[in-house]
Amino acid sequence: MRQLINNFSTMLCSSLLCLVLAGCGGSKKLEFQQAAVKGAVSYKGAPLETGLIRFIPDTKPVKGQVAGKMAFANIERGTYSIPVERGATVGVNRIEIISNRETGKATQIENSLVKEVTQILPAKYNTESTLSVDVKPGENTQDFNLD
Numbered sequence: 001m002r003q004l005i006n007n008f009s010t011m012l013c014s015s016l017l018c019l020v021l022a023g024c025g026g027s028k029k030l031e032f033q034q035a036a037v038k039g040a041v042s043y044k045g046a047p048l049e050t051g052l053i054r055f056i057p058d059t060k061p062v063k064g065q066v067a068g069k070m071a072f073a074n075i076e077r078g079t080y081s082i083p084v085e086r087g088a089t090v091g092v093n094r095i096e097i098i099s100n101r102e103t104g105k106a107t108q109i110e111n112s113l114v115k116e117v118t119q120i121l122p123a124k125y126n127t128e129s130t131l132s133v134d135v136k137p138g139e140n141t142q143d144f145n146l147d
Contacts, residue, residue, distance in 0.1 A: 032057075033069040034087035035135050039142040040079050041097060043121065047078020048146075051099035051121075055088035058132060075099070088135045095131035096145065097121060121146065 010102040037055065041048040045087055053075055057068030068089030075097070082088060100117040107114050124130050133142050 015054065022040050033090040033108050033137060034071070034084055035090050035140055036082060036084040037071070037073075037088045037135060037140045037142055038079070038081040039144065041075050041144045041146070042078060043099070043146045048097075048099055049077060053080050053144075054096040054098075055082070055093040055133075055135065057089040057122055058092040058094045059089070071144055088140070090135050092132055092134050094129055095125075095133060095144070096127075096129045097125045097131070097146065113120035 005146065041051065041053065052072060054070055054072040056070050059067045061124050068091070071082050071086055071088040073082045099120050103116045103118050105116040107116060117137070119126065133140075135142075
């Protein structure tokens with residue numbers, strides 16, 4: 001009898017595991033289109049030397065998921081480029097641009113000296129971004145002239 005209960009428990013656990021791994025067979029991966037984006041970024045009239053730009057899909061959730069994914073690129077000497085393989089989601093995207101500079105101060109943490117950095121761009125371009133663009137299929141050029 002004990003062996004029968006153990007066998008039944010093993011079969012039940014195996015069946016539940018298969019259902020979880022298979023996703024119960026009813027869910028489908030959401031499809032979204034990506035596009036290449038490149039451009040220039042300037043701040044107060046000069047090219048932004050270094051930074052990071054993020055394209056965050058501004059879409060309504062479908063079945064609890066955002067229909068797209070965030071894309072990002074480094075900004076170097078005032079330009080950025082995101083190839084289609086890592087591209088921005090087609091449609092409206094919220095834009096965040098970050099650029100940190102060293103303050104000249106450092107803090108000793110354990111056995112390392114960590115340089116202090118500060119964000120040079122106003123929050124309206126990153127944490128409280130008011131920037132957005134409508135990414136189209138194919139190649140996109142989007143410049144940002146920040147004041």
